[in-house]
Amino acid sequence: MIEVRSLTRRYGKTTAVDGVSFSIGKNEIVGLLGHNGAGKTTIMRMLSGYLEPSGGTIHIDGTPLADNRLVIQRQLGYLPESLPVYPDMMVADYLHYAATIKGVAPEQRYHAVRQAIVATDLGKRALDPVATLSRGLKQRVGVAQAILGKPRLLILDEPTNGLDPQQTDHMRRLIQRLARQATVILSTHIMQEVDAICDRVLVLRHGKLALDKRLDTLRQSRTMLLRTDNSVDSLAGYLLKMPQVEALQQHADGDNRSRYTLTLHEKADMDTAANNLARCVIEAGARLYQLRPVVKGLEAVFHEVNSDGP
Amino acid sequence: MARNRVARRVAQKEVLLFFASPVAWLFLASFSAVTFFIFFWLESFFARNIADIRPLFEWMPVLLIFLSSALTMRMWSEERRTGTIEHILTQPVSLWYFVLGKFRACFTLLLLALVATLPLPVTVALIGDLDWGPVAAAYMATCLLGATYISAGLFISSLTDNPIVSLIGSVALCGLLYLAGSPTLTDFFDTSAGEALRLLGTGARFESITRGVLDLRDLWYYLSLSIGFLTLNVYCLERLRWSGVSSTARQKYWRAATLLVLLNLLLANLWLGRIDSLRVDLTQGRLYSISQSTRQFLDRLEEPLLIRGYFSAKTHPLLAPLVPQLRDLMREYAVAGKGKVRVEFIDPVENPEQEQEANERFGIRATPFQVADRYQSSLVNSYFNVLVQYGSEHQTLGFRELIEVRTAANAAADIMLRNPEYDITRAIKNVLYNYQMGGSLFERIDEPVEFIGYVSGDGLLPQTLLAYKNSIRAQLDAIVPRSDGKFSVRFIEPESRGGQVASQISEEWGFRPMVTGLDQESPFYFYLTLADSHQVVQLPTDDFDPGNFRTVLDAGLKRFASGFTRTVALSVPEVNEQMAPSIWVPRPSATWRKPFHGTTVSDWKTWLMARSHLTPISSRWSRPTTWTNNRSLRLTSS
Numbered sequence: 001m002i003e004v005r006s007l008t009r010r011y012g013k014t015t016a017v018d019g020v021s022f023s024i025g026k027n028e029i030v031g032l033l034g035h036n037g038a039g040k041t042t043i044m045r046m047l048s049g050y051l052e053p054s055g056g057t058i059h060i061d062g063t064p065l066a067d068n069r070l071v072i073q074r075q076l077g078y079l080p081e082s083l084p085v086y087p088d089m090m091v092a093d094y095l096h097y098a099a100t101i102k103g104v105a106p107e108q109r110y111h112a113v114r115q116a117i118v119a120t121d122l123g124k125r126a127l128d129p130v131a132t133l134s135r136g137l138k139q140r141v142g143v144a145q146a147i148l149g150k151p152r153l154l155i156l157d158e159p160t161n162g163l164d165p166q167q168t169d170h171m172r173r174l175i176q177r178l179a180r181q182a183t184v185i186l187s188t189h190i191m192q193e194v195d196a197i198c199d200r201v202l203v204l205r206h207g208k209l210a211l212d213k214r215l216d217t218l219r220q221s222r223t224m225l226l227r228t229d230n231s232v233d234s235l236a237g238y239l240l241k242m243p244q245v246e247a248l249q250q251h252a253d254g255d256n257r258s259r260y261t262l263t264l265h266e267k268a269d270m271d272t273a274a275n276n277l278a279r280c281v282i283e284a285g286a287r288l289y290q291l292r293p294v295v296k297g298l299e300a301v302f303h304e305v306n307s308d309g310p
Numbered sequence: 311m312a313r314n315r316v317a318r319r320v321a322q323k324e325v326l327l328f329f330a331s332p333v334a335w336l337f338l339a340s341f342s343a344v345t346f347f348i349f350f351w352l353e354s355f356f357a358r359n360i361a362d363i364r365p366l367f368e369w370m371p372v373l374l375i376f377l378s379s380a381l382t383m384r385m386w387s388e389e390r391r392t393g394t395i396e397h398i399l400t401q402p403v404s405l406w407y408f409v410l411g412k413f414r415a416c417f418t419l420l421l422l423a424l425v426a427t428l429p430l431p432v433t434v435a436l437i438g439d440l441d442w443g444p445v446a447a448a449y450m451a452t453c454l455l456g457a458t459y460i461s462a463g464l465f466i467s468s469l470t471d472n473p474i475v476s477l478i479g480s481v482a483l484c485g486l487l488y489l490a491g492s493p494t495l496t497d498f499f500d501t502s503a504g505e506a507l508r509l510l511g512t513g514a515r516f517e518s519i520t521r522g523v524l525d526l527r528d529l530w531y532y533l534s535l536s537i538g539f540l541t542l543n544v545y546c547l548e549r550l551r552w553s554g555v556s557s558t559a560r561q562k563y564w565r566a567a568t569l570l571v572l573l574n575l576l577l578a579n580l581w582l583g584r585i586d587s588l589r590v591d592l593t594q595g596r597l598y599s600i601s602q603s604t605r606q607f608l609d610r611l612e613e614p615l616l617i618r619g620y621f622s623a624k625t626h627p628l629l630a631p632l633v634p635q636l637r638d639l640m641r642e643y644a645v646a647g648k649g650k651v652r653v654e655f656i657d658p659v660e661n662p663e664q665e666q667e668a669n670e671r672f673g674i675r676a677t678p679f680q681v682a683d684r685y686q687s688s689l690v691n692s693y694f695n696v697l698v699q700y701g702s703e704h705q706t707l708g709f710r711e712l713i714e715v716r717t718a719a720n721a722a723a724d725i726m727l728r729n730p731e732y733d734i735t736r737a738i739k740n741v742l743y744n745y746q747m748g749g750s751l752f753e754r755i756d757e758p759v760e761f762i763g764y765v766s767g768d769g770l771l772p773q774t775l776l777a778y779k780n781s782i783r784a785q786l787d788a789i790v791p792r793s794d795g796k797f798s799v800r801f802i803e804p805e806s807r808g809g810q811v812a813s814q815i816s817e818e819w820g821f822r823p824m825v826t827g828l829d830q831e832s833p834f835y836f837y838l839t840l841a842d843s844h845q846v847v848q849l850p851t852d853d854f855d856p857g858n859f860r861t862v863l864d865a866g867l868k869r870f871a872s873g874f875t876r877t878v879a880l881s882v883p884e885v886n887e888q889m890a891p892s893i894w895v896p897r898p899s900a901t902w903r904k905p906f907h908g909t910t911v912s913d914w915k916t917w918l919m920a921r922s923h924l925t926p927i928s929s930r931w932s933r934p935t936t937w938t939n940n941r942s943l944r945l946t947s948s
Contacts (some may be wrong), residue, residue, distance in 0.1 A: 010553050048400045052551045052560065074402035084397030088330035089323070100319040101401045101408075109736060145397075 001026045001154070001183050002047070004168060007141030008055035008250075009042050018207040019056070024200075031178045031194035032187040032303065034204035040187040041081050043204070044155050047185065048078040060153065064238060073102055077182070080161060080214040083142040087131035091122060091141055094130060110118060116144040119174060135162040143171070156186040158270040160193060170199050192299045202300070203305050210305045219295060224273065226260040227253060227290040228281055236260070239283050240274050244268035257289070316403050322410025323416055324385065337380050338419075342426040344373060349430060361438030363431045371513045373490050374456050377423060381416045382463030383473045386547070390471035399551065401509045405544045409464065413540060414835045417453075424452060425558055443592030444522035453868040454532035455512055459484045461539035468546040469690045487535075490697040496628075500623035505634055509583075526588035527579075534575035536600050541571045588761035600646045604735045607742060608643070611650045615738065617643055618700040619655045620668055622692040627678040628725040629694055632713065636696070639730050660691050672706050696734060703741040707733055751864060752793045753869035758844045761786055761863075763801040764815055766834035770805075774854060775836055781856035782838075789863075804835045819848065840866045 002024040017039040024030050029096040045051040045246045046138050048057060049069045058065040085094060095113045104112050117126050120140040125133060130141060159175065160168045176182055177196055183211060188194060192202050194215070201218065203211035215286050227233060235258075236250055244264050253259040264273050270293055281288045328334045349355050353365030389395040396806065398408055430927045432494050434440045463480035470476050491511015496504035504820030508514040514533075546569040552561060608615075617640050621633050637655060644653040651886065658665035658676070668674040676691040694709040714728035746754065768776055786799045791797060804812035804821075815821040838849040840863075849866045 012554065045396070050396050050399045050551065052553065052558070054553045054556070073400055076400065076402075078400045080393065080394065080396040080400075082393030084394045086323070086327060086394065088327050093326075097319055097323050098397075101316050101398075101403055103316075103402050106315070133581075195437045278744070278876075 002185075003029075003055070003059040003062075004047075005045060005059075006056040007043065007053050008009075009039075009046060009051060010054045016207055017046070017053075019051045019210045020199060020204070020207075021056075022202060022209060022212055024185065025182060026182070027179055027183055028200060029175065029184045031193070031198035031201045032204060033189065033194055033201055034210075035186075035189065035306070036075050037146070038204040039207040040204055041157055042207075043210065044078075044157050044185065044187055045080075048076060048080075048155050049073050050078075050080075062159075072153075074137060075146070075152040077146035077154045079146040079154075079156045081157040083138055084145065085130045085141055088129060090127055090129055092117065093128040094141065094143055099148045102149050104149045110146050112150075116148050119147060119177075120144040121170065136164060136167050140167075143174070144158065144216070154182050154186075156184065158188055159186055160188070160190070168193075191302060195298050201300060203302060205306055211301065215298075218298065218301060221270075221295050222264045222266065222268070223289065223294040223295045223296075224262045224264065224270075224277065225292055225294050226232045226262060226281070226286065226288075227279060228258055228260070228286045228288055229257055230256045232284045232286040235281065235284055235286050238280055239277065242273070242280050244273040244276060252289065261294070313403060313407050315408045317414060318413040320408055321414035324412055324415030328381075328415065328419060331428065334419075338426065340425050341373065341377050344532065345427050348428075355932055359438050361434055362836055363434055363440075363445055363448070364520065366427060366430055367452065369450050370448075371455060371516050371652065373807055374420075374452065375481055375484040375488060377420065378416070378456055378463050379458035379477050379484065381419050382412075382467050382480060383466070383477040385412045385416065386543075387470050387473045387476045390468075390550075391473075395547075395550065395592035399547070406540075407542050409425045409540050411459075411545070413460060414466055416464070417457060419455070420456040420460065422457075424449065436854045441522075444520065447522045447524060447592045448520040450524070451516050451933045454519070454529065455516050456832050457533045458487070458512060458532050460541070461536040461543070462487070464541040465543045465546065468543050491515070497627065502623065504630075505528055508634070520890050522592045523593060524590040526585070527582045530582050531579060534579055538572050541568055544568075561660070567595075578640055601731060602644045602733075604643075604731060604738075605646055605737055607735060608647045608651060611647065611700070613650075613701050613745075615647065615651045615741075616697070617651060617734065617738075617808065618697040618699070619653075620658050620674055620693040620695040621655060622676070622690075623692070624690055625659050625692040625694060626690065629679070629692070629713070630707065631758075632725070633694075635727055636712070636730055639734070640696070643734065654817060663741060668693075668695070668697070673864050674706050674708070677709060696737070698734065698737040698741055700738070700741040701745040703735040703744040705741050707737055751867050751871060752796050755796050756866065757844075757870070758796045758798065758911075759842050759867065759870050761797070761799045761839055762806050762839050762841055763799075764811070764821060764835050764837040764839070766805060766823075766836070767803050770832055770834040771836070772834075775834075778851075778856055779836075782859045785856070785863075808867075819846070842870055845869070850883050858929075 001267055002022075004023065005021050006018055006019045007021070008015065017300060020039070020043060032043065034040050042051065046053050047065075049072065052066070055067055063074055084098075089097070092113060095116055096109060099109045099112050108133055115174065117123055120143055122137070122140055122144060125137060130138060131188070133141065139159070143156065143159055146156065154175075158173050171194075175186065178184060184195075186198075192195070196214055200214050201211065202209060226239075232238075238243055239260065239262065240248055245262050246265050247263040249261045250257045253260070264270070274291060274293075278288060278291055281291075311430075332771050348369045349363075349366050353368055355365050386395070387595055389414055399405075401408075431440060431442075431445045433629060435442070436791050436899045457481075462483050463476070466483055467473075468478040470479065479790065486513060491508040491514040495511075496507050498717055499507065512532075515531055518525065519528055522655040545564060585715070596861065619637065619640055625633070640653045640655075644651050646939040656668075657666050670836075674693065674695045678691055680688050681688050694711070694712070698705050698707070712727055712730060713725055716726070763782075764777075765771070765779055771779065783799075788796055790799060802811055804815060804823075812823070815835075819837075819839075821837045823835055823836065825833050836851065838851060840847050841848060847866055847869050849862050852862070
């Protein structure tokens with residue numbers, strides 16, 4: 001669906017995005033994660049056609065964005081960082097305006113507006129001026145404008161910004177529903193957000209792509225935690241002889257107990273490893289208190305990515 | 311069409327947003343207030359006592375600058391400030407439609423502001439006789455000028471994200487456009503440079519349309535400026551996408567396209583600048599068009615006619631604005647002359663030979679003008695003359711003949727061209743006739759003319775008349791062979807054939823037998839006429855002096871030749887009951903009153919009506935009429 005090759009964007013002398021490449025498949029939900037100023041918004045702006053890249057290319061469905069901008073933008077729903085709403089307009093009027101300039105055919109326009117209002121649950125406030133809405137409701141108006149005309153590509157810059165937990169939950173469900181027909185790229189700096197809805201995460205750091213992983217592989221762990229007593233002295237040696245184990249760290253864990261952090265080989269199967277390790281401990285004569293895979297949280301990954309290097 | 315809907319929807323949104331804020335109402339209200347203030351107070355409409363609404367548009371170019379800048383200041387800068395521009399730049403519609411939509415919105419608001427001034431012309435039309443042509447033209451000029459300013463304002467607004475900066479910027483830009491052609495600036499330069507600047511400025515063209523002349527060049531000028539600024543507007547919005555100016559293919563394409571559009575607009579302006587015939591005069595009396603009678607004179611030209619203007623580059627400041635007017639008019643002659651009229655302009659100071667020729671051959675001399683401003687006073691020798699030359703004949707018009715000085719209310723002299731078309735056409739007519747007089751009279755006569763003398767038999771005539779008759783018969787016989795068969799002579803005795811002719815001429819023309827004295831018993835006839843198939847004119851015999859006969863005959867023959875007759879048109883107001891007590895209106899009487907100064911219009915009317923059925927010939931009539939000083943009478947010659 002989207003092919004991005006060494007995308008670069010400079011603002012004057014500062015480089016906001018520096019040689020970022022990735023590709024996104026159809027109906028994927030991809031989260032762009034990074035600190036403020038990491039380049040998330042700039043990438044989204046380039047994907048939406050608002051900004052031109054200083055270098056690199058964006059292909060959407062095989063066609064370059066630069067040459068086919070208007071055609072591609074017809075398929076695009078975009079929620080910019082700053083909400084594109086006019087405070088003095090009525091919600092429904094604004095959505096009608098947005099549908100018109102988006103090129104929604106006149107006969108489908110009212111239907112599209114109604115759908116967007118229903119989907120974002122704005123029905124009760126549809127005839128109020130935007131200025132009278134709360135931050136969260138305005139955010140929903142922004143999303144409603146983005147989903148007008150059933151876009152095939154949704155780019156949402158911090159869609160849950162300013163929403164309370166209930167609204168956030170509602171928004172997440174909405175995005176997941178939309179993803180059945182569209183590819184969604186959303187940016188956030190909230191980890192749970194990505195955890196909850198994304199299939200894949202792109203972590204940006206200083207304008208560079210620091211991590212590009214599917215969430216399930218990210219969740220997968222190659223580390224096991226083992227707690228035993230200290231009755232067998234050479235247990236560490238036995239454990240290291242296991243074919244799945246690559247490295248081992250031993251920590252004292254209170255009175256006469258030890259904690260081992262075992263790093264497994266890359267291709268090792270977790271279940272086999274667990275079975276082997278349990279048998280090894282029992283057969284060595286030690287007492288097995290705990291054996292579990294260590295699942296790294298996204299937060300840990302994020303910190304890991306952001307802490308190394310300068 | 312779908313795109314057009316986008317522009318319309320954008321315009322709709324902008325108008326809605328405009329009226330959402332009270333500032334909008336304030337702008338419109340203050341615009342109306344200032345307009346009315348200027349109309350009634352500054353330009354003192356009632357004191358002028360003229361049924362037109364020129365004062366309304368006197369200040370319009372300046373007022374529009376502020377109105378347009380105020381209307382456009384938020385259009386793009388607000389979008390940039392709040393970030394909604396990002397939304398616009400990601401829509402699948404070309405930016406042009408957004409720009410067009412905003413333009414339409416501003417234009418609608420401008421129209422609303424103008425509608426608020428409509429009560430003025432309507433009221434004037436109700437209480438006076440308003441010429442709607444110039445009014446419509448002026449409103450059109452206002453719309454055009456407004457469109458130009460709005461485009462400039464939109465362009466400036468797209469450059470900044472601060473509405474106040476946009477307001478100041480567009481006032482500055484529009485002000486510059488206006489100042490370029492205003493007298494304040496053009497006075498620093500000589501006439502030609504000043505004129506070029508005037509063409510660049512928005513104000514001078516506005517004036518030209520406001521007076522009621524629609525010129526394609528002016529329309530295109532405004533249109534091209536508007537399109538130019540809107541194009542720049544689109545370009546500036548597109549530039550927001552770019553990261554600095556670099557030479558990517560897309561940026562090159564945009565720059566080239568923008569440059570090409572601007573260049574085309576400019577070239578079209580230059581190209582159109584040479585076409586001066588595509589204009590419509592909207593005034594009721596076609597005040598700015600070459601009149602039909604002038605055209606008739608020009609059609610009669612057989613040789614090339616030269617109209618040459620001697621204008622000095624530096625002249626009296628009050629005369630300077632008249633020079634372009636006169637030039638425009640003279641160029642109209644060249645257009646109307648269909649190649650037979652050559653119009654040229656000479657600055658004698660730059661052409662010493664031409665100056666010498668002007669001085670020696672045509673007797674044109676520079677007029678010393680005293681020019682005084684705040685700092686200095688000097689004498690300027692300056693030319694303000696027009697030469698009309700046809701064949702060997704020429705006539706010159708100096709500034710005394712061309713201008714009229716009126717003292718305005720505030721004691722400052724108001725100098726204007728008196729009636730330049732009339733003056734120039736009269737000069738053309740004079741040289742044309744003077745040249746034609748040189749040739750043979752019969753060449754100008756198309757149909758054979760017969761001289762018929764209703765003269766009694768020799769026996770009945772007194773002695774003096776008999777001698778007179780013989781003398782003129784000899785003169786006539788000498789003329790006949792030289793007339794190419796166009797002239798024949800016949801004497802008829804009215805008493806012959808039983809008086810049948812006598813009763814006929816008495817009935818038709820009132821020729822009655824005359825007597826020389828009371829003692830003479832026998833009446834006789836002595837009437838001389840010239841006739842062709844269309845008309846019969848009587849030749850006056852005056853005091854029966856044979857020496858005068860040739861003059862009288864020539865004058866009579868000129869009635870049959872083309873190019874010698876004058877038509878005297880007299881325009882008189884209807885005298886109604888209310889006017890009657892204030893002026894003395896004589897009863898129309900059959901008696902002939904001699905037309906002198908002091909006789910009223912109705913006298914003239916009576917006199918002319920009385921003479922109309924049989925036009926007497928007198929040499930007085932073949933001279934150019936010189937009654938122009940009498941302002942109550944307007945004589946047009948054709």
